[in-house]
Amino acid sequence: MADSSVERDGLHGVAPDRDAHITPGRRRRRAADSMVPEPEFQSYYGRPILHQPTWKALDIAGYFFFGGLAGASSTLAVAASATGHPALARPLRYGAAGAITVSAAALVHDLGRPGRFYNMLRVLKPSSPMSVGSWILAAYGPAAIGAALPLPAPLGAPLSVAAAALGPAVATYTAVLVSDTAVPAWHEGYCEMPFLFAGSAAAAASGLGLVTTPVSGAGPARRLGVIGATAELAVGRVMRRRMGMVGEVYEQGRAGRLVKAAEALSLAGIGLAVAGRRSRAASAAAGVCWLAGSALTRFGVFEAGVQSAADPKYVVEPQRAGK
Amino acid sequence: MIPVGHDPAGQAGWDDHPPRMGFFTDTSVCIGCKACEVACKEWNDVPSDGLNFSGMSFDNSWGLGADTRCHVAFIEQPRGEREDGIRWLMSSDVCKHCTEAACLDVCPTGALFRTEYGTVVVQQDVCNGCGYCVPACPFGVIDQRKDDGRVWKCTLCYDRLQVGQEPACAKACPTNSIQFGVLDELRPRAQARVAALQAAGETEAHLYGDSPDDGVGGAGAFFLLLDQPEVYGLPPDPVVTTRALGSMWKRAAVAAVGLIGAAVASSIGGRHG
Numbered sequence: 001m002a003d004s005s006v007e008r009d010g011l012h013g014v015a016p017d018r019d020a021h022i023t024p025g026r027r028r029r030r031a032a033d034s035m036v037p038e039p040e041f042q043s044y045y046g047r048p049i050l051h052q053p054t055w056k057a058l059d060i061a062g063y064f065f066f067g068g069l070a071g072a073s074s075t076l077a078v079a080a081s082a083t084g085h086p087a088l089a090r091p092l093r094y095g096a097a098g099a100i101t102v103s104a105a106a107l108v109h110d111l112g113r114p115g116r117f118y119n120m121l122r123v124l125k126p127s128s129p130m131s132v133g134s135w136i137l138a139a140y141g142p143a144a145i146g147a148a149l150p151l152p153a154p155l156g157a158p159l160s161v162a163a164a165a166l167g168p169a170v171a172t173y174t175a176v177l178v179s180d181t182a183v184p185a186w187h188e189g190y191c192e193m194p195f196l197f198a199g200s201a202a203a204a205a206s207g208l209g210l211v212t213t214p215v216s217g218a219g220p221a222r223r224l225g226v227i228g229a230t231a232e233l234a235v236g237r238v239m240r241r242r243m244g245m246v247g248e249v250y251e252q253g254r255a256g257r258l259v260k261a262a263e264a265l266s267l268a269g270i271g272l273a274v275a276g277r278r279s280r281a282a283s284a285a286a287g288v289c290w291l292a293g294s295a296l297t298r299f300g301v302f303e304a305g306v307q308s309a310a311d312p313k314y315v316v317e318p319q320r321a322g323k
Numbered sequence: 324m325i326p327v328g329h330d331p332a333g334q335a336g337w338d339d340h341p342p343r344m345g346f347f348t349d350t351s352v353c354i355g356c357k358a359c360e361v362a363c364k365e366w367n368d369v370p371s372d373g374l375n376f377s378g379m380s381f382d383n384s385w386g387l388g389a390d391t392r393c394h395v396a397f398i399e400q401p402r403g404e405r406e407d408g409i410r411w412l413m414s415s416d417v418c419k420h421c422t423e424a425a426c427l428d429v430c431p432t433g434a435l436f437r438t439e440y441g442t443v444v445v446q447q448d449v450c451n452g453c454g455y456c457v458p459a460c461p462f463g464v465i466d467q468r469k470d471d472g473r474v475w476k477c478t479l480c481y482d483r484l485q486v487g488q489e490p491a492c493a494k495a496c497p498t499n500s501i502q503f504g505v506l507d508e509l510r511p512r513a514q515a516r517v518a519a520l521q522a523a524g525e526t527e528a529h530l531y532g533d534s535p536d537d538g539v540g541g542a543g544a545f546f547l548l549l550d551q552p553e554v555y556g557l558p559p560d561p562v563v564t565t566r567a568l569g570s571m572w573k574r575a576a577v578a579a580v581g582l583i584g585a586a587v588a589s590s591i592g593g594r595h596g
Contacts, residue, residue: 044396044556045379047386054454054467075583079590112452112472119432119451127565130455131431168579175578176571180429180564182461187564190571194578202582223589309458316553319560 041320043312050182050309059110061302064174065295066103067137068201069208070096071171072228074144076205078164080220088221091212092205096163097148100141100170107137129177136173140166171201178305184246184315185255185308186301192239196301199235200294202228203266207290210273210283218283222273225290229266232297236263244321246314249307250300258300265293329535331422335437343441344484345543346493346501347509348415349516350555351528353500355381355397355413359492363393366480366491370468380411386556389468389475393417393492396555414555415492415501418443418464418477419532420543421563426456426465426476428565441506442479442543450474461539461561479543506543513547525549531557538562 043049053060073096081089108117120134143166146159175197179190186193202224209221236259240247250259269289276282308314332340363369372390377383380397387394398412420442427435427443434449435456445465452472456465465476480490488494493503502509513530520528531552532542538561552559 042551042553044386044398044554045377047556048463049553049556049558050463051388051457051460051466053458055458072582072586075586076590079586083590085590110454112454112467112474113450116432116449116451119434119449120453122449123431123433125428125431125433127428127568128431128455129568129571130429130453134431164583168582169575171582172575172579176568176575177455179571180568181455181458182425182561182564183458186458187567190567191574194571194575195581198578198582202585220586220590223592224586227585227589305458312553312556315558319558322560 041313041316043316047312048310049312049315052309053181053183053306054112055302056110057299057302057306059106061295061299063103063106063110064178064197064298064302065200065204066099066106067174068171068197068294068298069204069291070099070103070144071140071167071169072198072201072205073099073208074140074147074160074163074167075165076202076209076220076224077147078160080209081160083220085217085220087217088209088213092209093144093148093160095205095208095212096167097145100137100144104137104141129173129180133170133173133177136166136169140170168198168201172198178301181305182315183305183309184318185243185249185304188243188246188318189239189301192235192242193301196232196235196239196297199228199231200297203232203269203290204228204294207269207287207294210287211291212287215278215280215283221287222277222283225273225286226270229270229290229293232266232294233263236297245317246308249304249311249314253303253307255300255304255307258296258303262293262296262300265289265296269293329422329541330441331424331437331540332439332441337437337439340439340441343506343543344479344504345420345441345506345509345545346417346479346490346503347513347545347547348417349500349502349513349547350412350414351500351516351520351525351547351549352498353395353413353415354498355395355411356497357395358495358497359393359415359501360384360391360395362491362495363477366483367392367478369475387416387418387462387464387466387476389466389471392475392477398550398554400550412549412554414546414548415496416546416555416557417492417544418479419462419539419545420477420479422535422540422543423563423565424539425459425461425563425565428563428568429455429459431455438481438484440479440481440484442481442484444478444481445474445476447473447475459564461558461563463556509545513545516547520547538566 073092077089077092125131143163147163172194175193178186179193206221206225240250269286272286382397384391396414400410402410424443434446450473489503493501532545535541
């Protein structure tokens with residue numbers, strides 16, 4: 001549906017390019033008086049071919065970020081606990097329980113019919129990443145929350161291990177979820193997206209660890225954060241380059257600003273974490289950078305998808321080139 | 324992910340099912356009367372999609388959406404060789420009812436299902452409005468109705484098919500541009516029509532969505548077009564996204580194991596850090 005209207009003082013909100021030649025392109029000659037450069041591809045009045053995702057950025061990019069934060073936190077918590085870092089493990093367990101609650105709430109909030117959220121568990125469909133993910137969440141959520149409760153060890157320990165094992169699945173299935181769409185900037189990145197999301201999740205969980213844990217006990221978080229943030233930076237770049245012309249949306253407009261800010265934050269986090277490893281303040285600042293960088297990475301991916309779906313050229317040109 | 328082949332209804336578990344039904348839309352005889360749009364609205368009780376002026380020739384419904392399940396495209400092309408200097412293309416568009424339907428694959432609730440006619444329909448009492456099908460559709464067909472929250476699209480008039488009636492748009496079409504029938508019978512008819520048009524000098528006439536070998540396994544609603552698909556707002560060579568899903572899951576599994584490995588390695592390395 002469109003938002004145009006005819007008022008007394010003229011037209012409002014009319015379609016873009018309505019005065020342009022209807023089907024400019026390879027075979028048509030350009031109007032002599034046109035100041036607009038001829039697009040190289042043809043389209044229906046410049047209208048998008050794909051529908052815009054109906055997902056709200058705050059809900060869905062937020063759900064990716066908090067899911068990643070939760071999943072990686074559960075894994076790091078158990079690894080830290082097993083290697084004698086209890087001061088790091090404790091806040092990560094609480095963080096995972098809180099983050100997965102926020103993540104699930106964001107997902108339900110985004111539904112067109114939130115009251116029917118339980119229909120997600122009506123079937124198990126391997127062909128639907130959201131169905132598989134719902135079941136992963138249904139198993140992981142209670143485990144992560146149970147791991148954060150003051151339960152007796154015979155009950156708490158298996159829950160922690162279950163959460164640690166399922167956590168990485170929570171952190172990476174969302175990459176499959178976005179890639180399994182027709183949206184060019186999401187689908188074309190399917191080879192790298194799981195690694196980008198895993199790195200981003202590791203950086204976020206490590207960031208939480210550095211913010212909440214004194215320097216002496218935060219070693220695992222510092223090291224995992226450097227690995228995660230480096231992976232986030234490197235994989236993101238590889239993904240965008242391999243995508244070809246579609247990759248340019250990650251450098252343009254809102255998506256471009258988000259990605260740039262995310263990269264700067266991840267990089268700053270690495271610098272602060274390494275240089276300030278004896279300073280509580282510098283370590284906490286590194287943690288904040290990694291958390292923010294991870295969140296902005298997800299918002300950047302989300303926004304790039306939206307931008308690529310809005311412009312028919314990202315659908316037409318790759319499909320033409322592949323023919 | 325799920326191979327559906329050439330008998331989607333049978334693959335979906337219908338044992339004794341009618342032949343696959345579909346549309347052959349011959350845009351060369353479309354006169355842009357919009358009877359199909361009106362008939363679809365009336366029969367399916369589709370709400371208003373707004374009274375808008377688009378400036379896009381005679382098209383004021385903009386494209387397919389939750390409240391525009393049948394859409395007629397109007398394309399005006401300056402053509403010097405013609406007497407009137409213009410070529411006017413019109414085309415009635417609906418859901419393609421793909422053999423390999425991405426919307427159906429990704430739907431997490433099972434609200435979208437394959438009917439016994441091989442078509443794809445949303446069960447409105449099940450849909451929870453997750454919106455996953457919307458960016459999954461490579462044709463930009465299915466969409467969410469904002470004030471309702473659920474997704475809607477062409478059902479190929481499932482209710483009419485069940486009582487032996489043809490879909491409302493085809494019934495209303497005065498030029499037989501929208502031809503409803505058994506898909507296996509429509510395809511040779513369409514090929515004959517293309518051959519006739521080409522012989523008459525319409526060298527650009529071609530079929531779109533008719534081949535079971537294309538990226539969606541062939542469409543249940545296919546078209547005879549007189550220009551490139553993108554001119555009509557159709558993707559030139561769409562591929563169902565779920566064809567790559569196995570590879571995506573494998574990569575996600577490797578990434579997940581990598582995350583565990585990195586967490587363990589970070590914790591073991593330098594216990595005093």
